[in-house]
Amino acid sequence: MDPQSQSRFFSMPIEIRQAIYAHIIPDSVHLFLQQDKVAVSACIEPCPERDLSGLDRRSTGDWRTDAIMARRLRSSWGPHWKCEEVALGIGDSYDDKMCDVARDVTMTAVLAVCKKMYTDILILMVSTVTFNVTDLETLEYLVQPNQDSGLSHPSSDGLLPKVCQFLKRLNITLRRPLSFFKTPENGVALTSSSGAGDILKTPDDVPSQLKTWAQIWAVLARQLKQLQNLHVWLDMDDKSSWSLVNERAILSHLAALISIGTVPGLKHVSVNLPLLHPRYEKPGRHFTKDSPPPPAYLTIQRSLRQTFHSEEIAPGEFRVVNDSEFSLLLELLELSEFEGMSLAEIVEMERECWGRGQDMEADLLALINCVGFSGQF
Structure with missing residues (x-):
């Protein structure tokens, strides 16, 4: 007989167990790959899309020589840089957010108790929690079926990717090099000229990250049938003008493949893009006031990019500069x-x-x- 089934805790109704779990599980979590395993961490910036210059990342009086600030400005987690510090246990954010760290430790420990409790919590999480992903590798891992998550209990047989098929709220934050955003403009991985939303085969010489970006939306639409809200945040990792990016090209796959028709429960899709300088915006490349609008279900939001940036002045040596259009x-x-x-x-x-x-x-x-x-x- 399964000893877990004899536990007094598991003899309680699932509703009572879920009420207990609710005190442990945060409203929003990050999923990320760490040593080839999926890790879970609390999101401490649930509404990070304020217009922040980056000065809030300063750790010393003189920001120009602030090495910690320079590292924070390079964070691939973008506006979730504090979440990254808490997740990885580095920087002042880790010390300032000890309550969130303790909650992380508690949640991780409870997930590791047994397969039954792990299953209970994951089922509750996909229904109530917002999942945040800050890299394409993790996103690809989660939406691919029949994979072992590494986070799961030894006998749970890769349950995390399986239950992720039922998640309702997903936030994707990507801060990538300019080259990532410029490649589609050169004719790579764009929607077909038929306008039917078909996706052209991606050439083999395209960087793997862009291949994943081009292909992930079809997989996401096929796997995440319970998805209700999708939010995507995009930006570059340097101080180049966002006007260099062909927004319509980079979002062509998402717009063609993610809709109420492909994901029946979908209620809303929003994409947060950097604020465009009106001097350089072009209706044929950008979503502007005078250009054709995106699909009705897709909302374009804009926020000011960070004005402070980390600039490499020698191999491994960085300084902070304040430069904004x-x-x-x-x-x-x-x-x-x-x-x-x-x-x-x-x-x-x-x-x-x-x-x-x-x-x-x-x-x-x-x-x-x-x-x-x-x-x-």
Whole structure:
């Protein structure tokens, strides 16, 4: 007889057990590969999409020589950099978030108690928890059936990828090099010219990360039939202008393959992209006010990219620089004439200026230099 079935704990109704588990399980978790095994960690930044410059990552008074800040600015977890520190046990975030760390330890320990409890908790998690993934390797691992997760109890036979088929909320955060985003513009892995959403075969010479990006959406639509909410956050890992990216190309697979038709329970898909500078936006490449909109079920959100960046000045040696194409517009927020306005409102104002043929930034420079400016904004 199975000794677990004789446990007084497991003799309680599942509803009571789930109420107990709810005190252990956070509302949002990160899944990531660590030593070829799937690890679980609490998400301590459930709403990270504020317009943050990156200055909050400073650890010392002088940010220019702050090595910890430079490392944080390079985080591939993007706005979840604090979550990364907690997950890996590094930096001040680990010390500042000891309650979350303790919860992580408790959750991991409970998952390892036995197969029965592991199964109970995973079934509850896929129904109530938001899963966060910050790399394509983990995402690919989770949506592929019949794989051993490495996290599972020795006798659980790779249960995690199997129950992930039933998860309802998924957040994908990707901070990749510019080359990753530029490749589709060169004709690689785009949707077919038929407009039917068919996907062309990806050439063998395309980097594996881009192959995964191109192919993962069909697998996701096929495997995650219970998915209700999907959120994707994209950005580059350097200070290049986001206007260099063909947004329509990079999102073509997602738009073609993820919909209410392919995922019946889907309620909402949102994609957070960096704020576009109105001077460089192009309707044929970007999702703009005057360009064809994305599918009705897909919402495009925008946020200001970090203005502080980590710059390598010698092999393994980094410094922090403050460089943003929005620097002048950000200065407007400090002027009394624009008090109460948001950056989004100022960007829209500049867009209207460009539509009238007015160089608002040149006028702003003149204003700052007390020379005067050409007219009213």
